[in-house]
Amino acid sequence: MTNFAKTAASALTAALPFLLSSGSLSAQDADPLSFTPEVNTAGQAAYERSCSACHLATFQGSFEAPALAGPNFSLVWTERTLNEFRATIRTMPPMAPNSLRDAEYDAITVYLLGANGAERDGRVVRADREATVGSLLAGTATAGAATASAGRGAGAGRGGGAGGRGGRGGAPRTEPEGVTETFHEIIDFEPVTEQELLNPDPGDWLIYRRTYDSQGYSPLDQIDRSNVDDLGLEWVWAMADGTNQPTPLVHDGIMYLASPMNTIHALDATDGTLLWEYRREFADDFRVGFSQLRNLAIYGENIYVATKDAYLVALNARTGETVWETQIADYHLGYTNVAGVMVVEGKVINGINGCDRFHEESCFITAHDAATGEELWRLYTIARPGEPGGDTWGDLPFELRGGVDVWNTGSYDPELGLVYWGTAQAKPWVAASRGLTVEDAALYSNSTLAIDPDDGSIVWYRQHVPGESLDLDEVFERILIDRNGQRLVFSMGKHGxxxxxxxxxxxxxSHLESIYQNVFDFIDPQTGDVRYREDIASAEVGDWVSVCPSTAGGHNWQSMSYSPEVNALIIPLSQTCLEIQGRPVALEPGSGGVGAARRYSEMPETGGRLGKLAAYEIDTMEELWSVEQRAAYLTATLTTAGGVVFVGDLDRYFRAHDVRSGEVLWQTRLGTSVQGFPVSYEVDGEQYIAVSSGLGGGSPRVIPRALSPEIQHPSTGNALYVFKLPSR
Known part of the structure; x- marks a missing residue:
């Protein structure tokens, strides 16, 4: 292990919110804990400010944030020491560990223990290496009921933009609403037709990856390999704080941009003038967690927004006013939106996520009438008992089948009449934690689904990794390419x-392995069937398993793109490894979660180079070139007809590479880490390149960030940067 890795491995143990592993607090360093109502109230306020966005006000947790009350908390923490618990809390918040005052951490500790049954009777508990968390608990609270027992009420501070801003006059806001300010109505707006979505103007960027085939390729060639080094900054738009990974849309010189917390802006794409702004006002009991929305959709006269509180909203593209909104799912159950929608044949199609808890609903894809929001069909991504694939979940009843989220936008082939969507893994992450083995395929997890957009039926599916057991999902973009008389679909998941x-x-x-992997000891070259290593296949709850790559990937949400010039996919990759331990999870309604502890390290034989950018020729499935560097890549790639591929990284660099060789042709450094989906567009004969700086996010960012602590960037600075060549 390199010196970098030695430093980072220990740093990571303390940095990741979902690890909940070691950490220690000496008796000398730890002040006594006072279990008084006053300390509990202070802890409640601090928790609401700093913790509830991810762990929720109900303590049930969301995504990678574990439950902090209820049976799963008890299973993990009852036999562990109070000092371990206090030390682990100090590793939070994930992007700013140990950033609260000691008194705040202690108050949060008291509050959480109280939520799990500890009496707040004024006693003082002194630090003791032998004292266990279980010894303080008078009973076991459930995650939902813990809210009431902990005294949650109107006195809780909201802070930090974690939820709604409160109703008018201070009254609680029980329903969401949107607030729009129109500064300049867009008079000359031309509605976007189905034909334009099928064959967009070269200067527009109307769809997530520009075209239905998700190739992420711009046909503009004014900026090319001969002049890209003349690019200069044209304008900047500051964006709200929060997790930021947007894809700007551009139509007829107007840009539509999603900021964190579902704030939507319409901007003049030539100079950044604000035309209108829509702000989502959430209900007071909603907590956002990760606040990104990766893409919007445009069709007719509307902009379509999939909101964090699991609604679908149509906005008037001229003014930003709400046309209609409809609730897709109940956010109280953890449902949310991350990816955004696509519009196909007048239908707004959306994949939901936040499906890691056990209840009688599961993850799904829905289609809605673009004019009214009416739901037209709903496809559940977990096979039910008695249905095809229902027996691939063992004997688990439907309400105990978790995961199979849909957190990336699909692709569409209009000639075949099929949309293609990827699905995530089953949850909890480790098969043993969900009461299954890797022999239980758990359909339709980790699959490519080919779906009829007319009725939502599955025409065919391909499950890439049946029974996946390491949090290495295959949910990402599906790129459609026609080649040598074949209609192809390409995808890559975290396995790389x-x-x-x-x-x-x-x-x-066919297949190719883009980075080192030791998850599978055999991949059949004729069928693509995979076989887990024996120790992975036989792992029980509590067993540690070491694998490469890690949950950062391989590949993750940073989409690849296609270059027709070299007939290659150009892919941002990550090179880290993982140790994962399945935790016990109560198999009962209301439980669930991801149920695992994780540790990370650098990938062998990489010399600490965590980021890799590589081009793969799609006929031969061979690597044409690659570039490796210390900093992780945190944007999608953008290829253009000018022979250039653009990409950005954790170390604030935004670069243009030659698609033929990977040579760096131009680079600039932004205000903070570069994160999101760069696009190219044209207005009045001039080509622009737009990219966002961004903060926040899950494994693709947090893991390399902790493994490369020497790479520093400001902790604020979300913005959109727009570049072009000097005017002629």
Missing amino acids: ILWKLDRETGEFI
Whole structure:
């Protein structure tokens, strides 16, 4: 292990919110804990400010943030020491560990223990290495009921933008609403037709990856390999704090941009003038967690927004006023939106996520009438008992089947009449924690689904990794390419394996391994079937397993793009490894979660180079070139007809590479880490490149950030940067 890795491995143990592993607090360093109502109230306020956005006011947790009350908390913490618990709390918040005052951490500790049954009777508990968390608990609270027992009420501070801003006159806000300010109505707006979505103007960027095939390729060529080093900054738009990974849309010189917390801006794409702004006002009991929305959709005269509180909203593209909104799912159950929607044949299609808790609903994809918001169909991504694939979950009843989230936007082939969507893994992450083995395929997890957009039926599916057990999901973009008479669909998940399928039938054609992986000891070259290493397949709850790559990938949400010039996919990759331990999870309604502890390290033989950018020729499935560096890549790639590929990284660099060789042709450094989906557009004969700086996020950012602590960047600075060549 390199010196970098030695430093980072220990740093990571203390940095990640979902690790909940070691950490220690000496008796000499720890002040006594006072279990008084006053300390509890202070802890409640501090928790609401700094913790509830991810762990929720109900303590049930969300995504990678574990439950902090109830049976799963008891299973993890009852036999562990109070000092361990106090030390772990000090590793929070994840992006700013140990940033609260000692008194705040102690108050949060008291508050959480009280939520789990500890009496707040004024006693003072002194630090003791042998005292266990369980010894302080008078009973076991459930995650939902813990809210009431902990005294949650109107006195809790909200702070930090974690939820709604309160109703008018201080009254609680029980329903969400949108607030729009129109500064300049867009008079000359031309509605976007279905034909334009099928064949967009070269100067527009109307869809998440520009076109339905998700190639992430711009046909503009004014900026090329001969002049890209003349690029200069044209304008900047500051964005709200929070997790930021947007894709700007551009139509007829107007840019539509999603900021954190579901704030939507319409901007003049030539100079950044604000035209209108829509702000989502959430209900007071909603907590946002990760606040990003990766893409919007445009169709007709509307902009479509999938909100963090699991609604779908249509905004008038001219004014920003709400046209309609409809609730897709109940956010109280953890449902949320991250990716955004696509519009196909007048239908707004959305994949939901936040499906890691056990209840009688599961994850799903829905289609809605673009004019009214009426739901037209709903496809559940977890097979139910008695249905095809229902027996692939063992004997688990439907309400104990978790995960299979849909947190990336799909692709569409209009000639075949199919949309292609990827699905995530089953949850809890480790098969043993969900009461299954890797032999239980858990359909339709980790699959490519080919769906009929007319009725939501599955025409074919390909499950890439049945029974996945390491939090290495295959949910990301599906790129559609026609080549040599074949209609192909390409995808890559966290395993770093590029899958090549026939998109008419789902038949496996080929694969390649882009980075070192030791998860599978065999991949059948004829069928694509995978076989886990024996120690992974046989792992029980409590067993540690070491694998490469980690949950950062391989590949993650930072989408790849296609370059017709070199017939290659250019892919941002991550090179880290993982140790994972399945935790006990109560198999009962209301429980669930991800149920695992994790540790990370650098990938062997990489010399500490965590980021890799590589081009893969799609006929031969061979690597053409690669660039490796210390900093992780945190943007999608953008390829252009000018022979250039753009990409950004954790170390604030935004670069242009030659698609033929990977040579760096131009670079600039932004205000903070570069994160999101760069786009290119044209207005009045001039080509622009837009990219966002961004903070926040899950494994693709947090893991390399902790493994490379020497890479520093400001903790604020979300913004959109727009570049172009000097005017002629």
